[in-house]
Amino acid sequence: MRLVNSLAITILAIILFSCNGSNKGTSSHFSLQIEGKKKSFQENDTLIPALKTPNSSLLSKVEYSIDGTVLPSDGKTVVLQHVKLGKQQLKASFVYDGTSESITHPIEIFAEKAPEVYTYTILKEYPHDRNAYTQGLEFLNDTLYESIGQRGKSALRKVDYRTGEILKETKLSDIYFGEGITILNNRIYQLTWEENVGFIYDLHTLEKTGQFSYQQSREGWGLCTDGTQFYKSDGTEKIWTLDANTLEEKEYIQLASNKALFSRANELEWVDGLIYANTYGKDGIMIINPKNGAIVGVIDCRGLKEKVTQHPYIDVLNGIAYHPERKTFFITGKNWDKLFEVTFHKK
Missing domain, CATH: 2.60.40.10 (Immunoglobulins)
Known part of the structure; x- marks a missing residue:
């Protein structure tokens, strides 16, 4: 058990970013x-x-x-x-x-225990727009929705994940840097980075129907929902809970292993009562207990970036979406030309 715990902490330190x-x-x-x-x-x-x-x-x-x-x-x-x-x-x-x-x-x-260490198995590869600076991924039924970042290029897309075809797209004004997305009650919610505003869209038309402001959180990074409230990361060690109706920030958890606090949780995904979070700048995904902030697992995703076409604009791992019918995860990165369907399992 001590060897497993030591391995978990070593890998966590390598692929995540510690904050004190x-x-x-x-x-x-x-x-x-x-x-x-x-x-x-x-x-x-x-x-x-x-x-x-x-x-x-x-x-x-x-x-x-x-x-x-x-x-x-x-x-x-x-x-x-x-x-x-x-x-x-x-x-x-x-x-x-x-x-x-x-x-x-x-x-x-x-946290009381060291996080479990996981790795991945690739089931299938799909084409992905290499010009897409992926900030958020979300499935609803068999349709993939994607948020694209960078000012002047930010957008919300509906995508056929099998072919990579963009089925519908709504572009953001050049002043906005698109970030994480999630879906609740036939609406898409999209964060922006430093602009202190999030947008609400009609699920079917992708037309903007409203917006909301951040209150206490520093920035907009990742977003997910458990079906009753939202969870929002802001680049710090905090993940905020937001009221589903008012979008008011109610409280927060802080992300912690059994040794340290961790920040930079980026794209978020809610799966079976846990939050999966890409870690910006690192080849790792945290698995988080939303009740207290404990990092109960860490997925070592090293090696994926080397499997996509290498070019001057390729960037880090980001984008994680769970397909509930297939019970698989879809992950990609910023300016990657592949979308990977994977499963996770303990090392």
Whole structure:
């Protein structure tokens, strides 16, 4: 098991991009520390908090929580159970001399286990427009939809994946850089990169019917849906959840292995309760638990880029779409002339 975990971390470090909290309270008379001054933990770890007050006999009803989730505690120890990963604030809520108080302490929480390592098997190759700077792929039934990036070239397309023929296309204004897409309730949702706006299209005509703005997220990168809400990456370690009706950004998860935080999740795809994410600039795909941000798997896609026609404008792996009837994945890259139908399996 240790060998498998070491292999997972090694490959994760190679093909993904790693990215890397002072006591804050209502009164300077209180302080919150953790035994051993430890700052980093893993999910389900037990820690021993030390809540300092001027007079401990006046202290009562201590409760510890993270992001609103109350943590199991026996009065002396606290268990990091059912928490989101990443940079968090451990909050102590207590009553002191009859007055409710609270104080926080920054910690980092990583995944409990190392990610599983996967590789791919190519089932079939299809033609793909080598001039397409692929930003997003999405299947609906047997039809492939594709978002193309770069200013002056950005577009939304309906494509026959078997032949590579563009069946319908809507171009974006030259000021926009197209990014990820997803489909919900007969509408296509498309992000743009730095313009702080996303577009909504009619599924059948590809005519633009509306738009929405980002609120807290930095940029637009990848987008997917579980059928009830959206998940949006912004280039940082965060993936935001958006309300399906208002497109309001509600909260976020942070992507973490058992060792570090990871950023640059690009194209997103929702499959069987998990998020698959291309990692910009790397030949890898993360498999993410959307509840807490844990990277539960990493797919080593090295070697695919060498199988397409090499030319001066060829760029990185990007574009992942799941075909639910065939139960296969379709992946490509920016300015690649091939679309690969693949399956993933553990190494």
